Amino acid sequence: MPGDDEINFTILSVPNIHQELPFKSPVLRAEYFSFILTKKGSGVYKLDDNTFPFGDKSIYFTNPGHIKSYELYSSKEAQIIMLTEKFLQENVHPEIYSEFPFLLAEIVPPNEQTETEFKELEMLFNQVDFEFKNDSKYKDKVIGNMILILLMKIKERFWANYNPLVEGEHSSRIVKSFKKILESEFKKILGDKQGHVKLQAQYFAEQLNLHPNYLNSVLKSKTGRTLSDWISQRTLSVSKSLLVDSSLSLKEISYLLGYSEPTHFSRFFKKNTKLSPRAFRTANKRL
Structure with missing residues (x-):
């Protein structure tokens, strides 16, 4: 106040x-x-x-x-x-x-x-x-x-x-602004290969001048997905792309995605795909 x-x-x-x-x-x-x-x-x-x-x-x-x-x-x-x-x-x-x-x-x-x-x-x-x-x-x-x-x-x-979900589908300014910032962070990875990206809830909330709890409530109410869901799903999508379409090492990918240790990234990846990053890369290697 x-x-x-x-x-x-x-x-x-x-x-x-x-x-x-x-x-x-x-x-x-x-x-x-x-x-x-x-x-x-x-x-x-x-x-x-x-x-x-x-x-x-x-x-x-x-x-x-x-x-x-x-x-x-x-x-x-x-x-x-x-x-x-x-x-x-x-x-x-x-x-x-x-x-x-x-x-x-x-x-x-x-x-x-x-x-x-x-x-x-x-x-x-x-x-x-x-x-x-x-x-x-x-x-x-x-x-x-x-x-x-x-x-x-x-x-x-x-x-x-x-119905907040209907509003969120059409005209939620906060949801749109969040998605724009989220994509901007991942663009640094896919386009410029710039790390270390900021994928913490606090960072996104600060960019929107909101409390993290409020931002999470808005996203959950208007999209059906929590703040951590949005970050995790985008992280998973981008990590798959980097594993398949780049020659970056697992350590480099981990760093780009904001993980301090490759083991933390591997744990996250396996939890969501049932495969280790190395096994996923091998299974989806471009011919």
Whole structure:
């Protein structure tokens, strides 16, 4: 969250933090979730290449990893909740994305509420604000239960038919960006024979400004495959190509693929093919 990596939850009054209007925010890539409830106000949210106008009685949420900004034209009554994946998992639900897959949605326009619907959400936000200012030792758990209700309301009203796999097949920016980086790393091997490539989960997450756990959840939800699955399957495919179509030694191939020891590579290869790299090379040698 802004200026303090130790803060996992906060709720703020938008008019209090933006007293001079109109206001145009800088472009940023946040590492937290945000839920914005606007009772009276207007402006636009910009998410990657999308622009969403919003007005009175609307709710909007964003998740980590996106390039985002916003403009406020007016803001008389509005609140924003910002919380991290850690807070959600520890205080709302340990399998937060399984229970609420819409949290992985990448394109989420603001949703305008009816008067009755908005009042329910407003009561929740106000109660969260009250508990946040309280010094109870159970504060996080109490707030977590209220966030659970908020997520249930959102799930019930707007996301009953949300299917992250369908979104992933068509327009997932995070999945596309990950695949591009993955291919770039392997291009160094197949094209330029440059090692030592970086095939660790942490590396890919850092390139996308995401937590490794969040990136893994996005990939698993939207493609059905985990981060390690993607890396392993591509590593296996490229290693087969190098064994058959190059004269590189097993030690050189191991190094190119990021393994510190050839025995580690051999163990990985045999586990996935039932053959040692040497036996696979012999069996598939070009005539």
